[in-house]
Amino acid sequence: MDPTGQKYFTIIDYVIFALLLVASMAIGLYYAFTGGRQSTTQEFMYADRSMKCLPLSLSLMATFQSAVAIIGTPAEVYANGTQYWFIGCCYILGLLIPAHIFIPMFYRLHLTSVYQYLELRFCKAVRICGTVTFIFQMVIYMGVGIYTPALALNAVTGFHLWGAVLATGLVCTLYTALGGLKAVVWTDVFQTVVMFTGQLAVIIVGVHQAGGLSDAWVKVRDGGRISGIDLNPDPTVRHTFWTLGVGGVFLMLSLYGVNQAQVQRYLSSRTEKEAVMSCYMVFPCLQVALMLSCLMGLVMYACYGNNSPLEQQYITSKDQMVLYFVMDMLQNFPGLPGLFVACLFSASLSTISSAFNSLATVTMVDLIKPHYSMTEARATLLSKMLALSYGIICVAMAYVVHLMNSSVLQAALSIFGMVGGPLLGLFCLGIFFPCANSIGAVTGLAAGLVMAFWVGIGGFLSRMPSSVQVLPFNSTNTVLAASENITVPAVIDAASRPAGLNGLYSLSYMWYSALNSSTVVLIGLIISFMTENHQQIVKLLKY
């Protein structure tokens, strides 16, 4: 082993990685030159509303399953055990509710984008607020999505960071802009297969390296990595059954119920029944994805025990563990590291392509088309240009993410809760509360976003150790020492804050979606009530 712990790619690994990009590009080109040749917006955005349920379900799963989950989940399980696995419980309600409430309604309305619902229910202004919030959410998220695998690859193999970002960004932008939603869905299918294969291969080899199944089991059990169900009701504990299984339902609803990227897939299916079926089939797919990434964390523990490469200072952050593990354990299996890197990038490609396509769709359908009349050919061309532009924005966002520094899984899920949560609240306000009006909706959304950033940023700042990492450092040890030093004043400082606020800041990030969506509904209802009864209130005040 290289004394610095640096690992190297072989030529076969590079070839496998290149094959992934070439195959994805080929699928994009295929859909650019077959069918309707992407000459209408119906085909580009909604695949001519002709999709079947199997590819859709894999694509639905792939959208929010990026390298973040592949890297972040094993790191979480390695460090804290299998408690995170209980997030699998929230998939039940988190998919049943979209399947039986959101999908039938959106499908029957034959929407052009999910935000059109907001105009039908409230008014144009609410639609635009919804669209802009969605764009904001997805632009940040895709930055995290593209940056994460590139950073891991760079840290472990020395592969050029921006080279990886640009190569994947370029390929993904091209196949999305050329092949439209059909290309996005079918590359998702192919990339999901690569993703599962890569993870499975590493797990099998890892178990073998750990001395077989029973040895591996004994090691993780004795290391205390098999967690029982934690029923602690305290909402500030990061991961318990309640935060994951119940808080997670709201997270799932914001992703699988009202997110344009997913609703676009439901709307593109041939029949309503297939749309509902595809949502049902996401359940087993998500469970497999979750199982593979949790098992990966356990296998890492079985191989390293408490003597992690982080501890040995071969790497500088938890998020580099998985790839380091792969390069370390699979040295003698030429091609396997390449397969795993292909797995990481597959996961992210399938996420950012969905982001490009859905962002181009909403920008066109919600922001541009209502104001300018244009021919179908022109609208399609403009949609493709928009997809290209979002590709460029994505690379720019990767640079912004580069300047920040936090655990990727928690960062991504926090974004979903902080921006997706208020959007979920807005839709719920419209769907479940006939008395809500437009003024209430806009004010509610604003209040939800303010609450989200107040609690989200407050929480981030009050957990000082994570922000310490942005300081320059020489080795892991100094970081640990620094964070220990700073933790003490941070705790004292936190204790001197009002107890109520302090409690709010330490809320588990898994509750963000629930908190922020409820805020929107509550404030939305209060304001609606006040403005409906405006006349009476004015009279009352005069009296």
Ligand SMILES: CC(C)(CO)[C@@H](O)C(=O)NCCC(=O)O
């Ligand atoms: C969306 C969930 C929570 C569903 O398990 C999962 O796919 C996940 O943890 N995603 C993290 C974000 C990402 O992988 O980009």
Ligand code: NA
């Ligand atoms: Na993905």
